[in-house]
Amino acid sequence: MSRKPQIRGQCAFCGREMTRGGLARHLSSCAERQAAIQTANQGSGQTQQLYHLQVQDAWGGDFWLHLEMNGSATLADLDSYLRAIWLECCGHLSRFSFGGWSGDEIAFKTQAARLFEPGMVLTHIYDFGTSSETLIKVVEMREGKPLTRHPIYSMARNNMPVVQCMACDQPAQWLCLECLYELDETGYLCDEHVGDHPHEDYGEPMQIVNSPRVGMCGYRGPADPPY
Numbered sequence: 001m002s003r004k005p006q007i008r009g010q011c012a013f014c015g016r017e018m019t020r021g022g023l024a025r026h027l028s029s030c031a032e033r034q035a036a037i038q039t040a041n042q043g044s045g046q047t048q049q050l051y052h053l054q055v056q057d058a059w060g061g062d063f064w065l066h067l068e069m070n071g072s073a074t075l076a077d078l079d080s081y082l083r084a085i086w087l088e089c090c091g092h093l094s095r096f097s098f099g100g101w102s103g104d105e106i107a108f109k110t111q112a113a114r115l116f117e118p119g120m121v122l123t124h125i126y127d128f129g130t131s132s133e134t135l136i137k138v139v140e141m142r143e144g145k146p147l148t149r150h151p152i153y154s155m156a157r158n159n160m161p162v163v164q165c166m167a168c169d170q171p172a173q174w175l176c177l178e179c180l181y182e183l184d185e186t187g188y189l190c191d192e193h194v195g196d197h198p199h200e201d202y203g204e205p206m207q208i209v210n211s212p213r214v215g216m217c218g219y220r221g222p223a224d225p226p227y
C-alpha cells in the first residue's frame with residue numbers, strides 16, 4: 001500500500017519546511033523562535049500564559065495550522081480566526097466542545113487561560129448542516145509577552161496541497177462543483193482545461209484555495225488569515 005507524502009509547511013521563524021508533526025516538535029526548540037520570544041519579552045506587552053495550538057481538519061491530514069494564542073484571548077477570537085482562514089461561507093453557526101457533537105458546548109466568552117491545558121483536544125464545528133469539523137490540540141504552554149498585538153499569532157500553515165486535473169493529470173487550480181456533486185468526478189481542472197469546460201449549473205468553476213472547506217456549501221475562499 002502506498003501512502004502519499006505528508007504535506008509540509010514552513011516555520012514562520014526560521015523558514016524550514018516540515019510536516020505537521022515535525023513542526024509540533026521543532027517549534028519548541030527553534031532558535032529563531034526563541035530569539036523572537038526574547039525580543040518580545042523585553043517589549044511592553046502584557047505577560048500572560050501563551051498557548052501553542054495545533055489545529056487540523058478532522059477528516060483529512062492535509063490542512064493544519066500551528067498557532068500561538070494569548071491566554072487573555074477568548075474562544076470567540078479563535079472562532080473568528082478559523083472562519084477567516086478556512087471556513088466562512090454563509091455566516092453559519094459554530095460551536096466548541098470536548099469530544100465532537102456529543103460533548104457539551106463551551107462558551108465563546110471563555111478565556112484561553114481559564115480552559116487550556118497541554119494535551120487537551122477541543123472540537124470546533126462550523127455549520128451544523130454541511131459541517132466542517134476542526135480539532136484543536138493544546139501542544140504547549142509558556143509564560144511571556146505575546147509576539148503580536150493580535151489575539152493569535154500564526155507559526156506555521158500547511159502548503160497548498162497539489163491536486164491533479166481530471167482531464168490531463170497536470171496540477172489543477174480550479175474546481176467544477178457540478179462535476180463534484182452530480183457526476184462523481186473530482187472536478188479538478190488545470191488552467192488549460194478550465195477554459196472550455198462546459199458546466200455552469202453551479203456557477204463557473206471556483207479557484208482552489210488552501211482550505212478544508214473547498215467544495216462544501218457556498219465556500220469560495222479566500223482562505224487568508226485575518227491579520
Ligand SMILES: [Zn+2]
Binds near residue numbers: 011015027032
Ligand atoms: Zn523554525
Ligand SMILES: [Zn+2]
Binds near residue numbers: 089092127217218219
Ligand atoms: Zn454556507
Ligand SMILES: [Zn+2]
Binds near residue numbers: 166170190192
Ligand atoms: Zn488539464
Ligand SMILES: [Zn+2]
Binds near residue numbers: 176177179180
Ligand atoms: Zn464540470
